[in-house]
Amino acid sequence: xTSRKSGGARxxxxxxxxxxxxxxxxTHYIENHGAKKWKTVAIKSGLNRCGKSCRLRxxxxxxxxxxxxxxxxxxxxxxxxxxxxxxxxxxxxAGRLPGRTDNEIxxxxxxxxxxxxxxxxxxxxxxxxxxxxxxxxxxAEQMGGxxxxxxDPELNFDVDEFFDFSVEGTYGTEWVNKFLEVEKGMP
DNA sequence: AACGAAGTCAACCGCTAATTT
DNA sequence: GAAATTAGCGGTTGACTTCGT
Numbered sequence: 001x002t003s004r005k006s007g008g009a010r011x012x013x014x015x016x017x018x019x020x021x022x023x024x025x026x027t028h029y030i031e032n033h034g035a036k037k038w039k040t041v042a043i044k045s046g047l048n049r050c051g052k053s054c055r056l057r058x059x060x061x062x063x064x065x066x067x068x069x070x071x072x073x074x075x076x077x078x079x080x081x082x083x084x085x086x087x088x089x090x091x092x093x094a095g096r097l098p099g100r101t102d103n104e105i106x107x108x109x110x111x112x113x114x115x116x117x118x119x120x121x122x123x124x125x126x127x128x129x130x131x132x133x134x135x136x137x138x139x140a141e142q143m144g145g146x147x148x149x150x151x152d153p154e155l156n157f158d159v160d161e162f163f164d165f166s167v168e169g170t171y172g173t174e175w176v177n178k179f180l181e182v183e184k185g186m187p
Numbered sequence: 188a189a190c191g192a193a194g195t196c197a198a199c200c201g202c203t204a205a206t207t208t
Numbered sequence: 209g210a211a212a213t214t215a216g217c218g219g220t221t222g223a224c225t226t227c228g229t
Contacts, residue, residue, distance in 0.1 A: 056198070091217060107196055
């Protein structure tokens with residue numbers, strides 16, 4: 001992979017797959033200066049890349065504690081449940097799966113889970129439950145998202161609050177139990 | 188063994204939100 | 209308060225790999 005859209009790039013910004021050397025440069029720079037001001041990172045690290053590209057590379061691959069590949073069954077199950085609740089809010093879903101990135105989850109969904117859901121949908125569940133809108137929230141938003149559940153009084157549940165990362169302790173395992181309890185309560 | 192189809196995944200693009208000047 | 213800049217998100221693309229014939 002070199003340049004995917006044969007961009008004539010006047011500024012000569014490098015595109016395409018990252019090389020080991022580029023990774024090294026980026027990692028080295030971020031270790032010393034921190035991961036902020038991506039435009040500056042891109043320039044000062046000596047990479048002919050745009051800031052966006054550097055950010056993506058760091059967040060998805062170079063950042064410490066990244067788990068790559070081998071999505072376990074329980075993780076997949078969690079993704080399914082969260083997607084049902086949140087729709088295509090990948091970053092939110094990723095935030096609940098330590099070491100996983102939004103891009104990875106999005107890919108995993110598109111390649112594995114969406115099929116699974118479609119198949120399940122054909123065999124058992126009603127269509128509305130399995131096909132979140134292509135863009136935006138699935139049930140959660142329709143059911144209330146922020147507005148809470150107006151149609152389903154049993155699901156008195158504020159998604160945004162529930163997934164508020166500023167709330168202490170939400171990274172632990174407790175939230176999973178809480179989440180599963182909420183799920184049980186769903187029809 | 189060769190070929191085409193289907194699947195996978197890294198990376199880019201466009202847009203919006205948030206922050207800074 | 210307005211404009212400019214930066215960060216972040218989700219959708220999409222296309223190269224590479226695997227599978228089936």
